[in-house]
Amino acid sequence: MLVLFDLDDTLIETTQSIVEPRLDRVLDKMISSGLNIEDRDEALLVLERLNRTGSSSKEALEEFIFLYGGDRALLVHGQKIISDPEFNDLTPQMVIGSEKLLYDLKSIANLILVTRGDEIFQQSKMKKSGLPYSLFSKIEVTSSSKKGCYETILKEFKTPPNRVIVVADRIEDDLEPAKELGMVTVLYRAMRNRFSILPDLCVDYVIEDIAQLYPIVEERC
Template sequence: MNKIETVIFDLDQTLLDKHESLILFANHQYEAFSLVSCNNVSREFFIEKFVELNHAVRPKEEVYEELIAFFQIESALFPAMLEDLNHNFHEFVIGYPGLVDMLHALKTAGYKIGMITNGRAFYQLSKIKSLGIEGYFDDIIISGAVGMRKPDPAIFQLALANLEASAERTVFVGDNVKADIVPSKQMGMRTVLKSKIAHNEYADEICNDLFELPSIIAKLA
């Protein structure tokens, strides 16, 4: 079996706790735009709906159109709420426990580290910078900047080329079976699924604790 030399990560729900970050930002917007005064919108219900809509992969304009219609929020708030998301969401992002220690351990062990994330370039990059992890990565690919997105094999090929890595000596770590694990496995990479589930046929290993990841990758090697 080939020695592992490279580790490539997904971002959202793999390194960044998107769910908790959305909760924090939804609470911020509820306060910042005084939504309690808009038809007595419930804080808990707004946060729940905001998180639900933003977990889906869809344009943010559509998300806010639906939120405003659903809660009958004053339509004049639409551009301000959207701009607030675009420019301030990164201030509320949270990494999973062990994130920086895990990346430091991999870097110290000599692995090349990459990232492939779907999303708008400025939006994803601002989140990465806010987490304070940009410097650990030898290459970061954001779908909005390259015109292709996971699970397209071409975006994985681009990452391997940029890192001068072979699939056989690379581990891909992600939370989405369809977008992350299946395509990377089909290309010959070894795969780690970030999840609480016990088994997946496409994953070589399953890990829900970033602290454990360096030892899992060492075991795969």
């Protein structure tokens, strides 16, 4: 049995403990770089709302800049602040219960971590958050579609797809490719997507607490 985890908003509270605390700095940088804002407090509320409802922080920044008539070059400034790997301003937090879950599952399954993004930033999140990454049999950081990573893992571990559980917070990026390969899919409804409407029968399981993964793994083992 393999259990594949996504990183952001699945094991680490990326939205709540990294992105949201940095939005204030992002807005200040945009203003100092030429974005015309009449009411800063109102603009910050708009940015926070867009970040909560958007599919990613990048999408939220793009929409915010468009709404306020800013230059697209401002996006670079915003993303640079959000993806600062030094973390001198904050400490990334693990999802509550995820550390215990990993230790418990390690005794009955091979744990795999597949995450998409900048490798330096992703590795820094793992270390700074205290994620016990030594528990993973494999860690894959990719800048492209995860489907290729999933296919490679199936071959490497010689495991049939129906013996692989994929846990993630995004359907299109993480779970659709897994579903296409015949893997068992678990949507963790993190803060960013908790109130979104789900397409019918798009995943096998939906959980809102990471501890709800225990009975799913037991059922599939």
